[in-house]
Amino acid sequence: MVLKETFNFQKYITHHLNHLQMDLRTFKIVSSNHFSSQYFIINLDSIIFSLLLGCFFLSVFYLVSKSFTTGVPNKLQTSVEIIFHFVHNNVKNMYHGNSPLIAPLALTIFVWVFLMNLMDLVPIDFFPFICENIFSLPAMKIVPSADVNITLSMSLGVFILILFYSIKMKGILGFLKELTLQPFNHPVFSIFNFMLEFVSLLSKPISLGLRLFGNMYAGEMIFILIAGLLPWWLQFFLHVPWAIFHIFIISLQAFIFMVLTIVYLSLASQSHNEKT
Numbered sequence: 001m002v003l004k005e006t007f008n009f010q011k012y013i014t015h016h017l018n019h020l021q022m023d024l025r026t027f028k029i030v031s032s033n034h035f036s037s038q039y040f041i042i043n044l045d046s047i048i049f050s051l052l053l054g055c056f057f058l059s060v061f062y063l064v065s066k067s068f069t070t071g072v073p074n075k076l077q078t079s080v081e082i083i084f085h086f087v088h089n090n091v092k093n094m095y096h097g098n099s100p101l102i103a104p105l106a107l108t109i110f111v112w113v114f115l116m117n118l119m120d121l122v123p124i125d126f127f128p129f130i131c132e133n134i135f136s137l138p139a140m141k142i143v144p145s146a147d148v149n150i151t152l153s154m155s156l157g158v159f160i161l162i163l164f165y166s167i168k169m170k171g172i173l174g175f176l177k178e179l180t181l182q183p184f185n186h187p188v189f190s191i192f193n194f195m196l197e198f199v200s201l202l203s204k205p206i207s208l209g210l211r212l213f214g215n216m217y218a219g220e221m222i223f224i225l226i227a228g229l230l231p232w233w234l235q236f237f238l239h240v241p242w243a244i245f246h247i248f249i250i251s252l253q254a255f256i257f258m259v260l261t262i263v264y265l266s267l268a269s270q271s272h273n274e275k276t
Contacts, residue, residue, distance in 0.1 A: 018139035019044070020044045020045040020141070024040045025040050043141075047150075049143075083107070083110070087103065088103060099265075105265075110258040113212065117216055117251075117253055117254060119142045119143045119144070120146070120219055120223070121243055124224055124227050128140050146219075147213070153209075155205035158204075158208060158264065162265060162268045163268075166178070166268040166269075180194050182197055204260075204264055208264075212256075212257055216253065219249055226238045227239075
């Protein structure tokens, strides 16, 4: 009897950690245990919810911009203005340059990541139950930021912008000098400098993506453990406090992702003399 309960609990966790995956060669839904030719497998649920949340964010801000009034604003306009001024002040204080891209990028990152994180507050069994019993889908995960592929893809976009701004502001030669003449400004240490700076450069997008993924994955795992280990009538006493605390976590992670993006791009736009 004990072995059976353990097996069921393990199966419950595994089921909630599986993604709805698609094989791009056949455009068919496959099991998350399908390990052959992983380069052709995508996590369909993460992509769908990311796009839906992105479209929702753009639609709301577009509607507010079209109905914007200088008189007494409604609650939605007030909320958008608070977010806008919050992001604008952070960009103004941290980005010491002049670029029309940084503020919209920071706003997009903050709101989009927050919405993706917010999906973690949806009851853990709600969407899997609907998808399995109504649509006969094998799995469904609705928190895109708990998928390392999504977070690393976003950080890869930031990394490309870091390279773009570094080359744009300093030129290719200046960027190469920055990689080979720091921290020891002597040609003898060029290879050693390059190894240090290259590792430091690569660590920025990797840490940016893994930090968001790790925190959201851990938060989702706690919800799963509470739902799987406790009876339904006792889950309320742990779910509610953790959900309230999790609101702080999802907001903080969105803020950190935005702030680090601004800081990295600000550093990429400065010369070594300006940094020091």
